[in-house]
Amino acid sequence: MNSSHTQKHPLDGILRTDRIPHIWCPGCGIGTVFSSALIAIQSTGADLTKTAVVSGIGCSGRGAGYVKLDSYHTTHGRALPFATGMKLANPELTVVVFSGDGDLFAIGGNHFIHAARRNMDLTVICVNNLNYGMTGGQAAATTPHMAKTTTTPFGNPEPPFNLPLLAYASGATYIARWTMLHTRDLTQSIEEALARRGFSFIEVLAPCPTGYGRRNKLKPIDFLKIYQEKAIVKNGAHPAEVILDFNQGITIGKFIEYDRPTFSESYERICRPQAS
Amino acid sequence: MKPAVLTGEHFLTGDSACAEGALAAGCRFFAGYPITPATEIAEHMSKRLPEVGGVFIQMEDEMAAMAAVLGASCAGAKGMTATSGPGFSLMMENLGLGIAMETPCVVVNVQRAGPSTGLPTLGAQGDMMQARWGSHGHYEIIALAPASPQEIFFQTITAFNLSETYRLPVLIMADEVVGHLSERVLIPDPSKIRLESRPRPKGRKDRFRPFHPGANGVAPMANAGEGYMVHFTGLTHDERGYPVMTAEAHTEMVSRITGKIRANLDKIIQVEEYRLEDADVALISYGISSRSSYSAVDEARARGIKAGLLRLITVWPFPEEKIRELAGRVKCLITVELNLGQIHLEVQRCAAGMAPALLVGHAGGTVITPARILEEICGASRQ
Numbered sequence: 001m002n003s004s005h006t007q008k009h010p011l012d013g014i015l016r017t018d019r020i021p022h023i024w025c026p027g028c029g030i031g032t033v034f035s036s037a038l039i040a041i042q043s044t045g046a047d048l049t050k051t052a053v054v055s056g057i058g059c060s061g062r063g064a065g066y067v068k069l070d071s072y073h074t075t076h077g078r079a080l081p082f083a084t085g086m087k088l089a090n091p092e093l094t095v096v097v098f099s100g101d102g103d104l105f106a107i108g109g110n111h112f113i114h115a116a117r118r119n120m121d122l123t124v125i126c127v128n129n130l131n132y133g134m135t136g137g138q139a140a141a142t143t144p145h146m147a148k149t150t151t152t153p154f155g156n157p158e159p160p161f162n163l164p165l166l167a168y169a170s171g172a173t174y175i176a177r178w179t180m181l182h183t184r185d186l187t188q189s190i191e192e193a194l195a196r197r198g199f200s201f202i203e204v205l206a207p208c209p210t211g212y213g214r215r216n217k218l219k220p221i222d223f224l225k226i227y228q229e230k231a232i233v234k235n236g237a238h239p240a241e242v243i244l245d246f247n248q249g250i251t252i253g254k255f256i257e258y259d260r261p262t263f264s265e266s267y268e269r270i271c272r273p274q275a276s
Numbered sequence: 277m278k279p280a281v282l283t284g285e286h287f288l289t290g291d292s293a294c295a296e297g298a299l300a301a302g303c304r305f306f307a308g309y310p311i312t313p314a315t316e317i318a319e320h321m322s323k324r325l326p327e328v329g330g331v332f333i334q335m336e337d338e339m340a341a342m343a344a345v346l347g348a349s350c351a352g353a354k355g356m357t358a359t360s361g362p363g364f365s366l367m368m369e370n371l372g373l374g375i376a377m378e379t380p381c382v383v384v385n386v387q388r389a390g391p392s393t394g395l396p397t398l399g400a401q402g403d404m405m406q407a408r409w410g411s412h413g414h415y416e417i418i419a420l421a422p423a424s425p426q427e428i429f430f431q432t433i434t435a436f437n438l439s440e441t442y443r444l445p446v447l448i449m450a451d452e453v454v455g456h457l458s459e460r461v462l463i464p465d466p467s468k469i470r471l472e473s474r475p476r477p478k479g480r481k482d483r484f485r486p487f488h489p490g491a492n493g494v495a496p497m498a499n500a501g502e503g504y505m506v507h508f509t510g511l512t513h514d515e516r517g518y519p520v521m522t523a524e525a526h527t528e529m530v531s532r533i534t535g536k537i538r539a540n541l542d543k544i545i546q547v548e549e550y551r552l553e554d555a556d557v558a559l560i561s562y563g564i565s566s567r568s569s570y571s572a573v574d575e576a577r578a579r580g581i582k583a584g585l586l587r588l589i590t591v592w593p594f595p596e597e598k599i600r601e602l603a604g605r606v607k608c609l610i611t612v613e614l615n616l617g618q619i620h621l622e623v624q625r626c627a628a629g630m631a632p633a634l635l636v637g638h639a640g641g642t643v644i645t646p647a648r649i650l651e652e653i654c655g656a657s658r659q
């Protein structure tokens with residue numbers, strides 16, 4: 001028997017090991033982001049029985065299925081409102097939303113802007129692989145202009161969203177972008193997000209070699225090279241100025257962190273009858 | 277905190293009585309989106325929930341409202357949302373999730389006339405088949421039909437009890453007239469209100485299988501934050517909650533979620549019989565239409581026609597046995613409903629030719645008058 005199968009992995013305690021192997025393709029970046037999230041959750045030292053993970057639908061959405069925490073794999077786009085209800089019903093819970101760009105920003109875009117506006121106390125990790133991987137590589141709201149996908153065979157005629165700017169305009173109080181190559185920064189960012197109150201949004205670029213890569217002549221290693229060569233750390237950069245362009249550059253870093261009352265704090269103060 | 281159960285005599289609209297029924301049932305979470313004629317339920321909850329330790333949130337749309345209610349329920353709260361036709365359509369997506377995840381909650385549809393935007397301020401009963409089959413795939417659902425503010429108060433409590441007992445979303449299929457009608461509502465003492473809660477796990481947490489059914493076919497439910505580390509998914513799953521993409525696993529799961537309702541029909545289904553003992557003509561009605569039906573029965577009796585009424589309190593699951601039994605002993609069945617024949621189709625199916633099944637109905641916008649029903653009863657009795 002291969003000895004690697006008998007050794008305990010440091011994340012075994014928080015993984016549904018009986019569900020491994022996972023469905024993610026070789027060279028896919030989701031697993032690395034997922035590991036960072038698990039390491040961050042573990043290292044906070046918080047009570048794991050009080051941490052819940054909610055996902056929507058898609059390759060990244062499968063994350064909820066592999067984590068040995070209370071975990072909910074919901075409908076396409078609806079992870080955020082589901083997580084909202086969960087957090088409001090039991091404020092003791094730390095609720096992490098782990099999902100993809102298509103799920104959170106196309107079908108779930110309306111929920112994203114409203115959850116951010118409310119400053120709902122959630123940590124949102126968005127794996128951005130620039131396309132719909134699960135269904136075979138269709139254009140998403142994040143697909144770069146002119147990129148090829150199965151539904152943009154002539155190149156994408158549309159421009160993509162700038163996710164940090166969208167999050168900022170909507171009212172998110174913590175905004176960061178990393179790539180899956182920047183695991184240390186990413187893990188630290190997730191830890192920070194978990195430790196604070198309010199709507200925290202972390203975008204993570206991750207390769208989808210099977211979908212996006214195949215049609216845009218990018219092997220897994222090419223994505224990593226681009227992440228290494230083109231990523232520029234600019235902590236505190238204004239979200240309107242961050243760029244995501246495989247030729248011109250990729251702005252990464254922690255862009256925004258500020259405090260304002262969460263939905264629950266405002267609700268308690270304004271709606272709850274006060275003891276006089 | 278103010279009392280959740282406002283024991284005493286009140287003059288309430290159906291919408292307000294529904295909200296008070298929810299609070300009396302222990303509902304402490306409401307997520308909604310404004311829509312006529314159900315908005316008053318949300319308004320009432322927005323004021324009352326914070327007084328009793330609950331949370332109200334107005335979501336960005338009905339898909340979000342339904343998702344939030346499921347999330348709250350998975351965290352242990354009793355949750356509700358209320359809407360009307362257009363919003364009900366949007367809720368169908370996550371209604372299916374609630375069925376697959378076996379998550380208790382209550383969804384109120386104060387029906388208005390459709391299709392589409394239809395007649396927002398005028399009543400209908402046109403969403404009855406949508407209530408049964410509106411979400412995709414094969415499933416069982418429980419739907420109740422209140423006929424008055426007093427009844428919607430009690431039915432909302434019943435709906436929560438059923439949803440918790442059988443772990444599924446339960447629908448209250450009201451209508452604009454019942455929702456906006458103001459009548460006397462008696463709210464009993466809390467000690468007189470029987471409340472059920474979801475079956476709870478026992479034994480070792482690491483051995484717990486969240487979808488392993490108990491004696492009545494319903495699996496105990498562990499809530500988020502209790503240390504069971506559960507996994508819930510809308511994918512076809514096994515008793516551990518893990519996705520399994522096979523026809524066998526699917527058959528097993530769908531059999532479980534339909535079987536738990538089919539096996540308990542006698543405990544779930546409620547009907548009311550009015551002057552049916554010796555009836556030749558049996559009306560079958562529910563909700564607001566049943567109120568015109570009582571008068572029509574009395575009027576027909578006064579004219580020497582033996583008419584009676586079967587009032588459906590539970591519409592889904594459909595009281596098939598009762599209709600079969602009636603069809604075997606009356607000369608004619610007449611379904612009275614504010615649509616062009618939905619429950620009528622079920623009555624026809626169950627009557628199976630044993631008795632003719634007629635319909636009094638129209639597309640909605642105004643209630644069916646007793647005179648119109650009486651006309652049909654007289655016509656039928658002459659046959």
Ligand code: SF4
Pocket residue numbers: 023024025027028029030059060129133134207208209210211212
């Ligand atoms: S399709 Fe793309 S995103 Fe999905 S698992 Fe494969 S590589 Fe990853």
